[in-house]
Amino acid sequence: MSRRAFDVTRLPGFTTVAVVAFLLLYAPIVTLVIYSFNGGNSVNQWGGFSLKWYAIAAENEAVQGAAVRSLVIAVWASVIATTVATMAALGTTRRGRFKGQTLIYVLINQPLMVPEIVTAVALLIFFSSIKIATGYSGLGYLVLAHSAFCVPFAYLPIKARLEGMDDAMEVAAADLYATPWQTFRYVTLPLLTPGVIAGAMLAFVISLDDVIITEFVKSAGQDTLPTYMLGQLRRALTPEVNAISTALLALTVVILTLFFLITRKRDGTRD
Amino acid sequence: MTGRRSKAADGWLLSAPALLLLLIAASGPLLIVAVYSFLEKGDYSGVRWILSGDAWFGVLFKRDIFDGTVSLADANLSIFWRSARLSLATTFITFVLGLPTAWFIATRPAKVRAFWLFLITIPFWTNLLIRTFAIMEVIRNQGLLNTALINLGLISEPIQILYTDAAVLIGMAYVYLPLMVLPLFAAIDRFDFRLIEAGYDLYASRWQILRRIILPIIRPGIVAGCILVFVPSLGAYVTPRVLGGGKNMMIGNFIELQFGQGQNWPLGSALSMVLLIVVLLALLVYTRVSSKDDPHV
Numbered sequence: 001m002s003r004r005a006f007d008v009t010r011l012p013g014f015t016t017v018a019v020v021a022f023l024l025l026y027a028p029i030v031t032l033v034i035y036s037f038n039g040g041n042s043v044n045q046w047g048g049f050s051l052k053w054y055a056i057a058a059e060n061e062a063v064q065g066a067a068v069r070s071l072v073i074a075v076w077a078s079v080i081a082t083t084v085a086t087m088a089a090l091g092t093t094r095r096g097r098f099k100g101q102t103l104i105y106v107l108i109n110q111p112l113m114v115p116e117i118v119t120a121v122a123l124l125i126f127f128s129s130i131k132i133a134t135g136y137s138g139l140g141y142l143v144l145a146h147s148a149f150c151v152p153f154a155y156l157p158i159k160a161r162l163e164g165m166d167d168a169m170e171v172a173a174a175d176l177y178a179t180p181w182q183t184f185r186y187v188t189l190p191l192l193t194p195g196v197i198a199g200a201m202l203a204f205v206i207s208l209d210d211v212i213i214t215e216f217v218k219s220a221g222q223d224t225l226p227t228y229m230l231g232q233l234r235r236a237l238t239p240e241v242n243a244i245s246t247a248l249l250a251l252t253v254v255i256l257t258l259f260f261l262i263t264r265k266r267d268g269t270r271d
Numbered sequence: 272m273t274g275r276r277s278k279a280a281d282g283w284l285l286s287a288p289a290l291l292l293l294l295i296a297a298s299g300p301l302l303i304v305a306v307y308s309f310l311e312k313g314d315y316s317g318v319r320w321i322l323s324g325d326a327w328f329g330v331l332f333k334r335d336i337f338d339g340t341v342s343l344a345d346a347n348l349s350i351f352w353r354s355a356r357l358s359l360a361t362t363f364i365t366f367v368l369g370l371p372t373a374w375f376i377a378t379r380p381a382k383v384r385a386f387w388l389f390l391i392t393i394p395f396w397t398n399l400l401i402r403t404f405a406i407m408e409v410i411r412n413q414g415l416l417n418t419a420l421i422n423l424g425l426i427s428e429p430i431q432i433l434y435t436d437a438a439v440l441i442g443m444a445y446v447y448l449p450l451m452v453l454p455l456f457a458a459i460d461r462f463d464f465r466l467i468e469a470g471y472d473l474y475a476s477r478w479q480i481l482r483r484i485i486l487p488i489i490r491p492g493i494v495a496g497c498i499l500v501f502v503p504s505l506g507a508y509v510t511p512r513v514l515g516g517g518k519n520m521m522i523g524n525f526i527e528l529q530f531g532q533g534q535n536w537p538l539g540s541a542l543s544m545v546l547l548i549v550v551l552l553a554l555l556v557y558t559r560v561s562s563k564d565d566p567h568v
Contacts, residue, residue, distance in 0.1 A: 008471065025391075029394065031405065100282075110293060113554055121304065205396055230509070249398070
């Protein structure tokens with residue numbers, strides 16, 4: 001009884017395991033980041049701090065092409081996915097319950113449930129026959145595929161935001177003879193913006209990170225950064241791939257930090 | 272009456288673009304896979320439009336080309352067995368590590384809880400390929416782990432971990448750990464800690480508290496975490512390919528093989544369907560369990 005108050009939430013060993021788990025999670029990532037600054041020519045030997053592998057990666061034309069392609073696809077996919085997801089979220093939350101709503105939920109969340117490899121081969125079969133039939137083999141297929149699997153990631157935060165929003169303002173606008181479009185444009189959309197931005201960011205990160213579907217859908221010479229990195233692995237892991245990984249990781253962390261700041265502000269205003 | 276009808280019409284109309292996109296680039300192509308699994312294999316790749324059950328037959332059996340005797344396809348079975356074993360082991364390891372981690376985060380003071388949660392979500396959103404590379408750095412022969420063990424004098428020769436089943440298991444447990452922690456955290460976060468106090472008042476031991484109070488109450492979170500880890504593990508493609516090398520394939524790599532070198536699209540399609548069915552069954556079990564236990568879901 002002389003010790004500090006008995007803490008009911010404490011379970012023996014749990015904190016130790018948790019600390020070990022965090023260390024295990026971060027040690028490999030931190031190692032990768034540190035070794036991307038290795039001045040030596042191999043991944044095995046530390047040759048002093050240097051940015052040379054970043055410079056080499058940045059000058060590599062294959063990397064440049066893949067980076068541009070990754071960004072172009074991610075921007076298009078997140079814009080398309082966010083637009084259709086916003087509309088669907090409005091359709092499924094603002095009008096109360098209706099028949100078939102569950103079916104819409106299932107269809108929208110379908111990419112989350114089907115294993116990615118299965119979607120990938122399905123798209124391979126489907127798009128390869130379209131490629132032969134139409135002769136078109138541009139980036140359109142990748143944009144289409146990425147837009148589709150990004151929909152649930154855009155939809156969920158937007159829907160959450162809509163459900164957390166009081167519809168009193170929209171009702172008031174309608175009472176003041178605003179047309180449905182005016183209500184949406186001047187009332188709903190501004191209130192919804194944080195949700196839309198959050199959804200778009202998640203869609204962007206998901207598109208940027210995709211490996212499997214891109215690997216199966218892409219035509220020759222359409223590598224994105226992740227598929228380029230996977231291709232490089234046929235040889236040994238190079239410090240250049242470490243540098244690209246670290247750059248991509250930094251981009252993800254920046255986007256996620258922004259995402260958290262935006263969603264935190266949302267909670268702040270609501271409470 | 273008309274009001275409700277227009278609600279439904281509005282709902283469908285607004286959802287239409289999303290549904291159309293998903294139909295073209297997600298759900299629709301799955302139907303093609305289902306159809307392909309019942310067709311005959313083409314000469315090189317692709318299919319011939321002749322109805323056939325060969326692909327489904329070929330999932331489990333093989334027919335001898337000389338005398339036509341039927342036997343179990345050992346190669347396929349060993350891949351299924353490896354996939355099931357590694358996925359279950361991954362689920363188990365992530366649970367053993369994930370439960371204390373989720374507990375730790377959920378019991379932090381409100382101010383720092385968001386920070387610890389953020390630390391879990393960073394690896395969660397980090398590219399799977401990058402995380403797989405990172406763990407490869409650690410376990411390869413000249414990697415962090417072997418170097419450390421040699422420097423400590425525990426071993427004299429590096430242990431070959433990379434390109435073994437153990438490497439795939441370590442890699443999957445590593446990349447899927449956050450998927451276990453997040454639903455467990457959500458469940459523990461809602462847990463009423465007064466129940467533990469009540470348990471102690473009634474002279475329960477710590478072990479009894481864990482087994483009789485905590486685990487049953489957070490069961491929906493446990494089921495969610497296990498499903499969330501098991502499902503992607505079973506369909507894993509990148510991690511076994513990078514860490515398992517060519518030999519230690521899982522179902523995902525085996526499916527890919529049929530569309531590449533194997534040139535057997537119907538078999539690849541049938542295997543995809545099998546994987547899809549197993550995954551959907553797992554999800555069905557999950558919805559059953561969670562809707563029974565938890566009115567919130």
